[in-house]
Amino acid sequence: MILVTGGAGFIGSNLCADLEAAGHRDIVVADTLGHEGKWRNIAKRGLRDVILPDEIEPWLAARQRLAAVVHMGANSSTTASDGDAVLRSNFRLSTRLWDWCAATGTPLLYASSAATYGDGTGGFDDDAAPEALARLRPLNLYGWSKHLFDRWAVARAAEGHAPPQWAGLKFFNVFGPNEGHKGDMRSLVAKTTPGIAAGGRVALFRSHRAGIADGEQRRDFVYVKDCGAAVLWLLANPQVSGLFNLGTGRARSFRDLVLAVGRALDVAVGIDFVDMPEAIRGQYQYFTEARMDRLRRAGFERPFASLEAAVADYVCNHLVVDDEYR
Template sequence: MIIVTGGAGFIGSNLVHGLNSLGRDDIIVVDTLMNAKKHLNLSGARFIDYFDKDEIIDAIDSLKPVEAVFHQGACTVTTEQDGRYMMRTNYTFSRDLLHECLRLEIPFIYASSAAVYGTGDKPFAEADNERPLNIYGFSKLAFDQHVRCILSRARSPVVGLRYFNVYGPGEVHKGNMASLVQRMFEQHRAGRPLNLFQGSKNFRRDFIHVSDVVKVNFHFFERKKSGIFNCGTGSARSFQELGDLVAEQFGGAAIEIVDMPPQLEAQYQKYTCSDNSMLNLSGYKGGFVALEDGVKSYIEAMNQQRQQ
């Protein structure tokens, strides 16, 4: 049996579908569904039970044997200013779930984030430049630090994956927190220009397709290693390049340059790129979807979904 927290969310639902493609349907989905639209991410998915987030820690002992927990549930709103809520959701709950898994010796693979890194102009390695610019990044780093403290005593694998800019099917419910590809698709569908922030030629991020994130998760699920690893492509591309790729899919749609909101500017990472040295040392050889191919396939998938 496998537990996926945040299982109706973006990456969690892709993990559920990915497990199904491997012939696994002995899956327990954990989520809150306060945003009811997330249930659409699980259309066609096979799983045996559902638990609310507030139920799973008390219930997990009775569900054994559990083969692994993929902990993807989190508040991912990078502009959230309620630090107490962010820490309770991303740190305290994660800590309590982790310790229950350690007690039961259940492998624990969780979502960290490249938001733990601050500013810089070189690829980020796991132990460097850990100076988050917002409370979301701080909540993720706090949990990573806790994991580092207990890792030597853990009798079962614990893996943290620092996701870079993930895009792909299953993020419609994320609204303003969805990838630029998703937001531009909605702008084009509404007959509006595609928006890019002023300076996007110089803002470069490591964009990774969600299918690759699933592959990296499964890599560690199969190998039972422990540690904190970056999960990015190792290549930084500008938002201007990404916007141009999206516009190309719409026959050269117009792009409008807009000002960045002042409240976002102080906590905005203008550069991210994954140093994949540790990931490569773990034996990962899955490769990554090229941005050109990922954008094309994603927009095709969204167009197909709209026609259904």
């Protein structure tokens, strides 16, 4: 039996689809469904159970071991400001899951984030050495909460108190199916496809940094299906533990991204540039690019889809069809 926290969310529900396709039949989702239609993300899955987040600990207390805990649940808003709420959801629950997995011998894979790298001036190397982690300066509360747990996990592992396998996955800019419930936090692919398909223009943020042209802010955009392949590989290789980036290793611009949407739809894309809101200018990442050496050295050889191929699959096989859900 595998527990997937955040299993009705974007990455979590895709992982449930990947696990089911790989032959796993006893999948338990822990998540809140709310009113945004998140239930549709898991509507096709034959799940063993669905529990609420506040039921996780008593549910685990009744079990001696699981095949794995895949911990994707978190408050992932980069504009969250309630420190106490973020600490409870992103740090305290994670430490308790770690302790339970260590005590029962259950593998634990959890979501970290590229937000731990802050503005990127310190690089994007998933070095788990304590001194390397201490140099990182996240720009927002969400990134700090993920960084706090990364440092805690590395310290506990060094003390010999760890699950038999553990992996913290530093997801970069993930996009793909099952993100409709995220509203304004959806990827730019999801946001712009309807307008581009209708022949409209796209608005991108103007650059507010010297030397970077409008629309040339660059991110490591990674397809959620590739992330799922990496998670399945880790579960199949229990000897591999540590912190690992999950990106493509190649940064691309936001202009590239929307032009890829246009190519997928065979529509010419017009771009307008608008000022970035003052509220996010101080914590905006102008460049992210995952160093993928560690995951590759660990043995993960599967190539990541190009931006154009991933966008085409997402747009044509999910966003412009009647049923967008996996």
